[in-house]
Amino acid sequence: MTAPLLEVVDLTKRFGGVSAVDGVSFAAAPQEITTVIGPNGAGKTTLFNLITGFVPPTSGDVIYRGQRITGMPAPQVAGAGIIRTFQNLIIFNETTVVENVMVGCHRWTRTGFIQAALALPAAVREDRTVRETAMAALALVGLEGRAHDRARDLPFGQQRLLEVARALVARPALLLLDEPTAGLSAQEAQHLVALIRRLRADGVTFVVIEHNMDVVMDAADRVIVLEYGEKIAEGPPQAVQRDPRVIAAYLGEEVPGP
Amino acid sequence: MTRRGAGLALLACGIAGLPFLASSAYLLTVFNIIGLSTIVTLGLILLGSSGQVSLGQAAFYGLGAYGSALLSRDLGWSPWATIAIATAATAGVAYLVGVPTLRLAEHFFVLATLGFGIIVNVLMVQLVDVTGGASGLRDIPGLRIAGVSLAADRAFYYLVWGLALAALLLAQNITSHRTGRALRAILGSEVGAAALGVEVSRYKMQVFVASAAYAALAGGLYAHYIRFISPSPFSLYASLFFLIMAVVGGLTNIWGGLFGAALITILDQVIRAQVPRVFPRVGGEYQTAIYGILLVLIMIFFPSGIVRGALDLGRLLRPVGPEPAKGGSA
Numbered sequence: 001m002t003a004p005l006l007e008v009v010d011l012t013k014r015f016g017g018v019s020a021v022d023g024v025s026f027a028a029a030p031q032e033i034t035t036v037i038g039p040n041g042a043g044k045t046t047l048f049n050l051i052t053g054f055v056p057p058t059s060g061d062v063i064y065r066g067q068r069i070t071g072m073p074a075p076q077v078a079g080a081g082i083i084r085t086f087q088n089l090i091i092f093n094e095t096t097v098v099e100n101v102m103v104g105c106h107r108w109t110r111t112g113f114i115q116a117a118l119a120l121p122a123a124v125r126e127d128r129t130v131r132e133t134a135m136a137a138l139a140l141v142g143l144e145g146r147a148h149d150r151a152r153d154l155p156f157g158q159q160r161l162l163e164v165a166r167a168l169v170a171r172p173a174l175l176l177l178d179e180p181t182a183g184l185s186a187q188e189a190q191h192l193v194a195l196i197r198r199l200r201a202d203g204v205t206f207v208v209i210e211h212n213m214d215v216v217m218d219a220a221d222r223v224i225v226l227e228y229g230e231k232i233a234e235g236p237p238q239a240v241q242r243d244p245r246v247i248a249a250y251l252g253e254e255v256p257g258p
Numbered sequence: 259m260t261r262r263g264a265g266l267a268l269l270a271c272g273i274a275g276l277p278f279l280a281s282s283a284y285l286l287t288v289f290n291i292i293g294l295s296t297i298v299t300l301g302l303i304l305l306g307s308s309g310q311v312s313l314g315q316a317a318f319y320g321l322g323a324y325g326s327a328l329l330s331r332d333l334g335w336s337p338w339a340t341i342a343i344a345t346a347a348t349a350g351v352a353y354l355v356g357v358p359t360l361r362l363a364e365h366f367f368v369l370a371t372l373g374f375g376i377i378v379n380v381l382m383v384q385l386v387d388v389t390g391g392a393s394g395l396r397d398i399p400g401l402r403i404a405g406v407s408l409a410a411d412r413a414f415y416y417l418v419w420g421l422a423l424a425a426l427l428l429a430q431n432i433t434s435h436r437t438g439r440a441l442r443a444i445l446g447s448e449v450g451a452a453a454l455g456v457e458v459s460r461y462k463m464q465v466f467v468a469s470a471a472y473a474a475l476a477g478g479l480y481a482h483y484i485r486f487i488s489p490s491p492f493s494l495y496a497s498l499f500f501l502i503m504a505v506v507g508g509l510t511n512i513w514g515g516l517f518g519a520a521l522i523t524i525l526d527q528v529i530r531a532q533v534p535r536v537f538p539r540v541g542g543e544y545q546t547a548i549y550g551i552l553l554v555l556i557m558i559f560f561p562s563g564i565v566r567g568a569l570d571l572g573r574l575l576r577p578v579g580p581e582p583a584k585g586g587s588a
Contacts, residue, residue, distance in 0.1 A: 073452075111435050116434075
């Protein structure tokens with residue numbers, strides 16, 4: 001087996017007396033699609049916050065490409081190639097759709113304050129590349145027609161796709177998607193799954209928080225199930241689906257098995 | 259890009275021609291003050307593009323003025339060099355102020371800059387041995403190029419407006435490239451920006467230091483133009499004045515900087531001249547009240563500034579045509 005791209009080792013986050021994430025470990029191999037499922041409040045988003053440096057863990061480690069990145073500030077984590085999206089969407093409202101996506105190119109572009117101020121040829125050239133990259137990503141998610149609209153004028157589902165496009169242009173090695181199909185139509189969701197598969201073929205590794213079980217069954221190589229911050233199951237989607245603990249977590253103990 | 263270039267060229271022509279239409283010494287002085295205020299306001303607007311507001315710009319303006327005045331007057335250095343040195347030194351001061359304060363939440367940062375502004379102003383008054391105290395510094399050397407004095411209003415006009423246009427161009431460039439996108443992303447959401455690799459605190463620092471440098475440059479020019487400085491033009495009131503200019507112009511709109519500086523400076527002149535005629539017995543405080551009301555009205559009716567507000571109003575009032583369908587936001 002190839003070395004994992006991401007390893008989460010015994011990761012724990014306590015807020016006061018509550019363990020939001022409690023001793024969770026898993027590894028994501030390159031080009032693998034891992035989905036994280038679990039009831040609301042299971043700690044899925046907190047897990048993402050811990051991996052991406054937005055919240056420091058109480059204990060445990062995050063290892064990326066064999067390097068310990070636990071507690072590294074969020075911009076540096078992103079700079080290293082771990083890009084995430086947000087469950088509640090974070091769109092830069094006041095700017096245009098295409099500019100939102102262009103910000104995604106920040107991590108691999110180099111123009112600094114002075115080069116920008118003087119509009120040096122390198123800055124202008126880089127800008128053109130960034131704009132073309134952003135337009136191509138918008139076309140990929142079907143938003144090219146809205147490129148010059150104000151981002152906040154898009155309906156929710158399209159804002160979701162905008163966030164995905166913005167994450168794509170960052171050229172991530174590891175892409176963490178937090179409920180990417182929430183608010184999408186069935187058709188849009190299918191399109192997104194196809195896109196995820198295509199990107200995986202290009203070398204991107206995914207960890208996806210997802211509630212839509214059709215998407216999970218369809219796209220995931222491996223499923224991790226969280227409940228009350230603990231990992232209660234892990235495995236291929238079909239196996240996890242039959243796991244009695246998982247069924248109990250979702251449906252309650254008293255429901256008889258199928 | 260080309261439209262922007264054309265706009266700038268048109269503006270440059272207009273500015274170059276203005277002294278031939280309005281050549282009274284009084285008007286030229288007003289134009290020069292507008293030019294200086296434009297530079298300070300542009301700095302504030304750069305800062306505003308990242309969502310930050312400063313109530314300490316008059317202190318940076320004052321540090322540029324006092325720094326350059328003292329170095330040139332007491333050490334006999336060329337004012338050109340001392341303006342540059344004072345600007346760089348003030349940028350350094352802004353960096354030191356920024357280290358502890360930029361990590362604060364927005365409104366606490368504003369309060370910190372306000373406190374800084376008050377401290378600097380108090381020092382200007384109290385450090386009598388250095389600053390001359392409330393009676394100020396006299397006999398500040400004027401600017402000269404190749405032995406020719408730039409003290410005349412018209413000569414200074416071209417200097418200050420040349421620099422104001424350069425400042426405008428630089429600010430425009432900053433906001434239209436990677437740096438500007440990062441700043442606007444920070445304005446939109448610091449979390450969202452950080453998630454894409456934008457080093458939020460570094461960008462905030464850079465733009466804060468740049469805004470201080472803009473203010474200090476204008477301050478240095480001011481000192482060698484008026485050739486006398488005292489603490490009062492660098493008080494909290496002046497910081498507020500600059501902020502109102504930036505807000506009127508639209509805190510994130512570079513062109514608004516020019517417009518806000520011009521509008522408020524002219525309004526100030528009109529108020530000073532006209533209000534005593536209408537209300538002969540009011541004191542100087544009425545100005546504060548008028549600007550306070552103005553600020554509130556703008557925040558209510560034109561939150562993105564007068565320029566953007568007028569454009570939006572124009573769009574609203576345009577005869578109804580086939581409007582492009584707008585997606586409802588959820």
